[in-house]
Amino acid sequence: MNRGTVKFFNESKGYGFIKDDASGKEYFVHVTGLVDRVRENEEVTFDIEDGKKGQNAVNVRRA
Structure with a gap:
């Protein structure tokens, strides 16, 4: 768990980006990968999964 x-995060379009605290990498997140509703600047935990265009954040929860 990262x-x-x-x-x-753009709620109307259903996607955004999460910056990993440890690596500094940014991961794409789609609304289908959310467990909890998230907002910009919110601390979260997440898993990483390979998607069509690279790695995506999934199982995203508020920390």
Whole structure:
């Protein structure tokens, strides 16, 4: 389980990006990968899964 911060999330379009605290990498997150509703600058935990265009954050929960 990774920890990070929601850098950007557009609720109307259903996607955003999460910045990993440990690596500094940014991961794409789609609304289907959310467990809890998230907002920008919120601390979250997440798993990483390979998607069509790279790695995605999934099982995203508020920390």
